[in-house]
Amino acid sequence: MKAGQWDGLRPASAVTLGHEGVGFIEKIHPSAEGKGFKVGDAVGFNYFINCCFECDGCLVHNMRCETGQSQLQGFAVDGFFQEYAVADYHNCVVLPKELDIKRAAPLFCAGITAFHAVDSCELQPGQWLAVLGCGGLGQYATQYAKAMGYKVVGIDINDDVLESVKALGADATFNSRTSSNYLEEVKKATGKGAHAVAVFSAADAAYAGAPEVLRVGGLLMVIGIAGKPLQVSTFDLCTGRYRIKADSTSIPQRMPKAVEFTAKHNIQPDVEFRKLEDLPAMFEDMHHGKAKCRQVVLF
Secondary structure (H helix, E strand, O other): OOOOOHHHHOOOOOOOOOOOEEEEOOOOOHHHOOOOOOOOOEEEEOOEEOOOOOOOOOOOOHHHOOOOOOEEEOOOEOOOOOOOOOOOHHHEEEOOOOOOHHHHHHHHOHHHHHHHHHHOOOOOOOOEEEEEOOOHHHHHHHHHHHHOOOEEEEEEOOHHHHHHHHHOOOOEEEEOOOOOOHHHHHHHHHOOOEEEEEEOOOOHHHHHHHHHHEEEEEEEEEOOOOOOOOOOOHHHHHOOOEEEEEOOOOOHHHHHHHHHHHHHOOOOOOEEEEOHHHHHHHHHHHHOOOOOOEEEEOO
8 A cells, every 4th residue: 555545445356344343352362362351351443454563653553564564454354344353452442331332333443533633632621623524523523522621613514413513512513515604603603713623524625624714823633534635835834824733543552541531421422223234325325425423233
């Protein structure tokens, strides 16, 4: 895979989909014995395999493993839409009893990514976070932000998902497609603009408009992977109009903090339970922006 190119994730042959998973340990390989797990444990897990988890690259992101062998389950190799799956113990964490395992699978990509995004925004309690893209990740982010004491303004083009983040505690919501003056309304609601905006949408238009949501010196948090390179003004960066950071699922070493915070604050996603045979319809819903929440397949 060439760094940063989604095409490099496409498999050469058919694979089992699914990159968010939880389950109960049925068997432990000798290499994982003594690592804190036992048969019967409820665990969640990331989806990186064939990486060393130790090199300088792996300590940044496992897709940057210096071995060059890293792969993603559910993308290049078989994922978790099956009754049994193998997970590398490096990726695993025992689920706290406070979390409902049936609803916990989205935590191990969307939830952890959203937690890192909010946690890395450098905000203080009472400051404003704009959640741009209020689907599954945005809904997680809203819950994390409220638990951390931040104010949230949700921005999306789908009224149904805006209602979802409103129900989860968002202080204000705006439809950027149907409201021609939503930027003015955002500035009015937040005072001078948001202190940070986390872009969970992969739309190029979302990134184009994101800086306008911010007050001077605000932070643009890059999460959604857009189809085109991000266009920025070097003058705006040099003069402090806004700053840029990015985050992701990241590495297993950062996962326990996210899981512990999620359990402590009882943060659970809104999920829709589906059957395996519903996968084509699930894909279509996501492709056309009709999915209002995370969709979970139970085995």
